[in-house]
Amino acid sequence: MALGRAYSVAVRGLHGEAVEIEADITSGLPGVHLVGLADAALQESRDRVRSAITNSGHQWPMSRLTLALSPATLPKMGSVYDVALAAAVLSASRKKPWERLEKSILLGELALDGRVRPVRGVLPAVLAARRDGWPTAVVPVGNLGEASLVDGIEVLGVNSLGQLFGWLEGKGSLADRTVSETPDDDVEADLADIVGQTHARRAVEIAAAGAHHLMLTGPPGIGKTMLAQRLPGLLPPLSESEALEVTAIHSVVGMVSDATPLITRPPFVAPHHTSSVAALVGGGSGMARPGAVSRAHRGVLFLDECAEMGVSALEALRTPLEDGEIRLARRDGVARYPARFQLVMAANPCPCAPADPRDCICAAPVKRRYLGKLSGPLMDRVDLRVDMHSVRAGAFADEAAEATSVVRARVACAREAAAARWTAVGVRTNAEVPGPVLRRGFRPSREAMAPLRTALDRGLISIRGVDRTLRVAWSLCDLAGRTSPDCHDVATALSFRQAGTRS
Known part of the structure; x- marks a missing residue:
């Protein structure tokens, strides 16, 4: 033997x-x-x-x-x-x-x-x-x-x-062992390419500062996709541990580059609107494989034409949005993949989506059904909602809009302030802070909380919505360089939440 x-x-x-x-x-x-x-x-x-x-x-x-x-x-x-x-x-x-x-x-x-x-x-x-x-x-x-x-x-x-x-x-x-090449970070889409859309640009900056989820609604051709594609350029580079974690996910999928294997920039994943539940959250026989939500870990998951997606695929996003990971049970066991991503959704206001809203031929029930796929529980997890409108000729100014590098510097300062504040909590961004921490140890002043109390008494917002509004208020505060959100920050955060498809 x-x-x-x-x-x-x-x-x-x-x-x-x-x-x-x-x-x-x-x-x-x-x-x-x-x-x-x-x-x-x-x-x-x-x-x-x-x-x-x-x-x-x-x-x-x-x-x-x-x-x-x-x-x-x-x-x-x-x-x-x-x-x-x-x-x-x-x-x-x-x-x-x-x-x-x-x-x-x-x-x-x-x-x-x-x-x-x-x-x-x-x-x-x-x-x-x-x-x-x-x-x-x-x-x-x-x-x-x-x-x-x-x-x-x-x-x-x-x-x-x-x-x-x-x-x-x-x-x-x-x-x-070999020494990997450093990825080239200079080639990226610039925020200065966006014409007009000041309000939407501000929302993208806030989303980058606090790692918040974003919903863009408006007619085709006004810049929804362009704005989403420029969000990763505003985010800071991944830390060493984050880069290894993201690269490990892509290694399991088989998408690691031979020349530059280490992923140092936040990934941008944009699945097609016909993607299945398995393609979105992961699946397969035996042991489940990572899906788009895991490949977008520490980056951006962009769902263009989200109103055209299947209801089951959209509702499957609820758990990873809340927990930051996805658990997939299959025949050979339970696979757990991290899924801490920023969700950006874009949709037309109705099926016909004319450039001028006055030319819309859709009946009221058709409009309601079109965006009705975006359920209340899903939209309750989206922090920023923006209604975008057609740009007029006056938006073509001689001066160029702010470039990505300028906005990225402000975002970096805001993220540093948030990371220093939440060190004791064990998180780095405002979007990850637990609700009880926001409502107890870091609750803004009584005057600043007045708009939230009014919205809560009128039934316009849920308790989860209160927590998410406070997170956005802290991001506005960090961008402004203040130590605590004031009434204007809370009111602005609430206005972003009450816009769009849900109130």
Whole structure:
């Protein structure tokens, strides 16, 4: 009997767990038996591993071979275990373990000729290996850029199974970690391109300062999409921990760039209005994959023509908007993905949407049904609502409007003030502050709260609406450089909330 061991990582959601792979060669009829809750892609790895080993100049054991992946109760999915399976078989064949193999995590898919192909989810897998104290992680060269983002662990890149065998024997070397290029932040849409729309520009600035959700309503061609596309340019760069978290999500999806793997700018995700619930919040069989809400984590999720979207897709946004994460239960377990994004919705006022409202041919019931998809509970979670109107010729002024760089500087100052204020609470932006904290420890003066009390007594706003209005008031206060919201800040925040499709 000969026994070999190798180690890999199973990624569930963004959480990785080490997997021990054992290869047992015993006497009996030739055959390969794979155990340990393997999915279809992993079952097919038996043929890939056999061809890769033989085509790399090594002998395939002509006897009974059992491959076990532990923990046995943990579902294993994908082709990420190919390299580790091959290493375990080679270790069992030589009847003597490699010292390097006992201390390394192996990731990668094998081609039939022994080449190692890149796989998804390498970044969260390497993060898990570092957390568990593994000294070395061997990844495909195609994934070396994203794996090199993780400090505190030796990261090596492998091109082929033959190269890996030479390294295990101590007769060769693997590619060392690489230094990633810095993404170019200079190319971006400028806020100065927007003609007119002073009120909407102000709302976008407030949304950027406090990470608030925004709803833009108006006829086509007035700049709703342009404003939404310029919001990410106003946001500050991601912190180191945020950048790793966002990049890990994109690694699981398979959308990490080889040249610049680290995502340092807030992402902008704009799914089509025909997107399904699974495409929006995540889904799939077995273990759920991230959707648009997770890919927009720490960035902007833009839903253009939101009134054309399905009701079920829109209502699925309620939980991530409130909790900042999405929990997806599937056959193989519950996947949890972060989803702390800024929602920006844009819609026409009615189906015909003429440039001049007087030319509208839609009956009143048709208008109500059109925006009726945006339910009260969903709109109650939107902090800023803006009705945009057609621009007149006077908006074409000789002086250019404020550029993105100017507004971004004000937003940065406001965010710094908010982060310093909420440090003890454990959050960084006004939109994340819990309601009880706003109503108790940081409640504005009685005079400043007067507009909110009036709206609450008249039934124009909910308790959640009070909390969200106070968050916007704090953002207005931070932009103005004051230490506490005054009556004007609260009234302005309330006016933004009562505009649009819901009061």
